[in-house]
Amino acid sequence: MPVVNLKSQLAAAMRLFRVPDDNADLTRAQFDAFSKQIPLLYFILMSNTIAVAYTYVNVAPDWLTMIVPSVLTVLAALRSFWWLRQRHLVRSDADILRNLRATNWMTLPIGAGFTAWSFALYPYGDAFAKSQVAFYMAVTVIGCIFSLMHLRSAALIVTLVVDVPYVLFFWATGEPTLKAIAVNNLLVSGAMVTVLFIYYRDFADLVSSRKSLLAQQAATQALSDENFRLANLDSLTELPNRRRFFAELSSAFTDAERRRVRVAVGILDLDGFKPINDNYGHSVGDRVLIEAGRRIREVCEGFGPQRVEFARLGGDEFGLVVCGDPEDDDLMRLGQRIGEQVRLPYQLDTAHTGLSCSIGFALFPSSATSAEALYECADYSLYHAKRHLRGRTVIFSSELEAEIRSRGVIENLLRTADFSTEMDLVFQPIVDAMSEHTAGFEVLARWHSSRLGLVSPADFIPAAERIGLIRPLTQALLARALATARTWPDHIRLSFNLSAHDVCAAEGILPLISIIERSGLPPHRIDFEITETAVTFDFVRAQQSIATLKAMGCGISLDDFGTGYSSLSHVHRLPLDKIKIDRSFVADINENPVSHKIIKSLAGLCDDMEIACVAEGVETRAQLDSLRRLGCDFIQGYYFAKPMSGDAIGDYLAKERQRLGDAGAKVVA
Ligand code: C2E
Ligand code: CA
Ligand code: CA
Numbered sequence: 092m093p094v095v096n097l098k099s100q101l102a103a104a105m106r107l108f109r110v111p112d113d114n115a116d117l118t119r120a121q122f123d124a125f126s127k128q129i130p131l132l133y134f135i136l137m138s139n140t141i142a143v144a145y146t147y148v149n150v151a152p153d154w155l156t157m158i159v160p161s162v163l164t165v166l167a168a169l170r171s172f173w174w175l176r177q178r179h180l181v182r183s184d185a186d187i188l189r190n191l192r193a194t195n196w197m198t199l200p201i202g203a204g205f206t207a208w209s210f211a212l213y214p215y216g217d218a219f220a221k222s223q224v225a226f227y228m229a230v231t232v233i234g235c236i237f238s239l240m241h242l243r244s245a246a247l248i249v250t251l252v253v254d255v256p257y258v259l260f261f262w263a264t265g266e267p268t269l270k271a272i273a274v275n276n277l278l279v280s281g282a283m284v285t286v287l288f289i290y291y292r293d294f295a296d297l298v299s300s301r302k303s304l305l306a307q308q309a310a311t312q313a314l315s316d317e318n319f320r321l322a323n324l325d326s327l328t329e330l331p332n333r334r335r336f337f338a339e340l341s342s343a344f345t346d347a348e349r350r351r352v353r354v355a356v357g358i359l360d361l362d363g364f365k366p367i368n369d370n371y372g373h374s375v376g377d378r379v380l381i382e383a384g385r386r387i388r389e390v391c392e393g394f395g396p397q398r399v400e401f402a403r404l405g406g407d408e409f410g411l412v413v414c415g416d417p418e419d420d421d422l423m424r425l426g427q428r429i430g431e432q433v434r435l436p437y438q439l440d441t442a443h444t445g446l447s448c449s450i451g452f453a454l455f456p457s458s459a460t461s462a463e464a465l466y467e468c469a470d471y472s473l474y475h476a477k478r479h480l481r482g483r484t485v486i487f488s489s490e491l492e493a494e495i496r497s498r499g500v501i502e503n504l505l506r507t508a509d510f511s512t513e514m515d516l517v518f519q520p521i522v523d524a525m526s527e528h529t530a531g532f533e534v535l536a537r538w539h540s541s542r543l544g545l546v547s548p549a550d551f552i553p554a555a556e557r558i559g560l561i562r563p564l565t566q567a568l569l570a571r572a573l574a575t576a577r578t579w580p581d582h583i584r585l586s587f588n589l590s591a592h593d594v595c596a597a598e599g600i601l602p603l604i605s606i607i608e609r610s611g612l613p614p615h616r617i618d619f620e621i622t623e624t625a626v627t628f629d630f631v632r633a634q635q636s637i638a639t640l641k642a643m644g645c646g647i648s649l650d651d652f653g654t655g656y657s658s659l660s661h662v663h664r665l666p667l668d669k670i671k672i673d674r675s676f677v678a679d680i681n682e683n684p685v686s687h688k689i690i691k692s693l694a695g696l697c698d699d700m701e702i703a704c705v706a707e708g709v710e711t712r713a714q715l716d717s718l719r720r721l722g723c724d725f726i727q728g729y730y731f732a733k734p735m736s737g738d739a740i741g742d743y744l745a746k747e748r749q750r751l752g753d754a755g756a757k758v759v760a
Pocket of ligand 3: 651
């Protein structure tokens with residue numbers, strides 16, 4: 092047992108003289124610190140050596156005072172130079188360990204060499220010169236221990252190689268002063284070695300704590316990288332999100348500005364997505380979004396030579412940033428490829444549903460000079476596509492710019508418009524298809540702006556919706572329309588258009604109900620016209636509003652049928668009285684077999700569901716005849732009358748009675 096103990100202690104003691112090979116960070120730190128201090132060590136060694144050699148020049152042989160010190164000095168200078176160069180080199184861990192080991196063992200011959208040289212000089216000196224040797228060796232070894240602090244093993248080797256012979260040598264001289272110096276040196280060296288151990292331990296601790304600090308920093312960085320990734324990712328589709336899109340846009344824009352090249356922004360909106368969500372539920376909707384996103388991403392990634400960044404902005408809206416100097420043709424090509432992919436069938440649980448997409452692009456520098464303005468322009472292009480070129484790609488142009496300008500003008504003037512004097516109402520008859528008697532009038536708003544003249548409702552109604560004025564406008568118009576309708580014969584109905592904001596407002600439909608009640612016109616003489624788009628805006632709210640109006644006794648007509656999402660589920664889920672077939676189908680009923688077919692099937696559908704069918708925009712006798720044959724119940728259009736003022740209605744009805752020769756006819760719509 093004691094033998095084993097002794098062995099392990101011996102092994103531990105031997106380890107003190109070796110460079111540690113199990114801690115690469117420590118050896119690297121040692122190497123760094125060491126390479127800075129070693130030239131100082133050699134400086135101490137050389138200056139001390141020269142001072143001693145100088146004292147002995149005339150008393151000792153030349154080989155001892157000239158040759159040996161010169162050789163030792165040159166070697167020391169070369170080593171210093173080598174170490175100075177190490178500071179700027181990048182070394183591997185193995186390389187560092189190898190060099191430190193070499194240095195460690197080199198201290199042995201160097202220490203022994205200088206010691207032997209000192210002892211060889213000693214006999215030639217007088218008492219002073221002998222003391223100088225003792226002083227030289229003591230000071231040099233302390234200086235060396237100090238400089239070798241970071242490489243403890245080397246410091247210990249030097250101490251051992253120099254101090255043991257030193258103490259023995261000077262003790263053996265029998266000279267009291269030299270013996271005292273020897274003992275003194277022994278004590279100081281012992282103290283130095285203690286300091287060395289403490290310092291070295293602290294140094295090793297510092298290195299390891301720095302290492303764990305770095306590890307901690309790396310872990311924190313990794314965490315924040317992950318947070319950054321998540322904060323920039325859309326959780327459903329795993330595409331870059333809105334935040335990422337705007338960051339991407341801003342940097343792409345700055346880059347394009349600096350390099351004076353084009354960059355484009357695109358906004359993409361899926362057409363027909365809302366009905367999928369409404370009809371099949373959100374989980375199917377989510378799957379469709381993921382799939383559409385995947386397909387578009389694939390197109391973007393495979394697109395060239397431009398680079399396309401793609402992100403989900405929210406809902407069924409996606410964003411594109413096209414970098415690399417794209418031209419209009421490139422954008423159209425990109426839009427077309429995306430459209431082709433989006434239109435491919437989607438595998439749903441219950442059915443295949445065709446989806447398409449509209450894209451609006453805007454190009455820097457032709458469209459806008461800031462990233463924000465560029466986005467706005469792309470948004471407007473998309474709006475234009477959705478309204479006029481559904482499923483297509485629209486690039487922002489000077490014509491659209493003029494449109495925006497006039498939109499802004501309309502919005503501003505509408506804000507200050509006096510609804511009671513500037514707004515007017517006109518009425519267009521809705522005629523029974525068979526008897527040709529007027530069954531009611533649709534009321535249409537007119538704005539006579541003092542600055543712009545007559546503005547179309549197709550322009551100012553959406554403007555009022557955008558600036559939040561549609562509800563007061565609707566209320567003002569409804570009150571006046573009801574007042575006019577009160578003067579009509581009892582069998583004539585009133586059709587009034589409601590906008591999406593009227594039927595989907597959070598406050599509900601109550602203000603309109605109180606207006607109806609105050610008007611004195613029986614609710615059963617009123618039809619409210621609501622478009623499909625308005626209904627899809629917020630189906631649940633719209634359904635509630637419609638149910639309330641219906642409960643009062645009002646009729647409900649689905650307006651512009653065929654232009655919106657045309658989801659038959661609306662027909663089933665809403666308590667409709669009439670469907671108004673959009674005039675775009677009526678216009679070419681006799682020229683386009685598709686339109687003819689659509690109207691035929693819609694009329695059949697209405698018949699089955701016992702809903703009245705109204706054809707809008709009938710301008711010719713031929714159209715009227717076809718519609719009659721297909722079974723449309725009511726007709727509206729310039730063929731019978733253009734919208735007229737309220738004052739003209741009495742005359743109009745009187746003439747009709749004359750023309751039809753049936754003064755007392757009453758048609759129930
Ligand atoms: P709408 O409800 O589809 O109204 C029918 C539009 O077709 C009217 O245009 C009418 O003048 C036009 N029209 C009628 N017969 C013919 C025809 O034979 N040929 C042609 N080419 N056009 C015909 P208007 O008055 O310009 O109204 C445009 C749209 O503005 C309306 O479409 C409606 O959506 C909206 N609107 C009009 N007045 C109001 C209103 O008071 N409130 C709301 N919310 N919307 C309104
Ligand atoms: Ca209408
Ligand atoms: Ca219509």
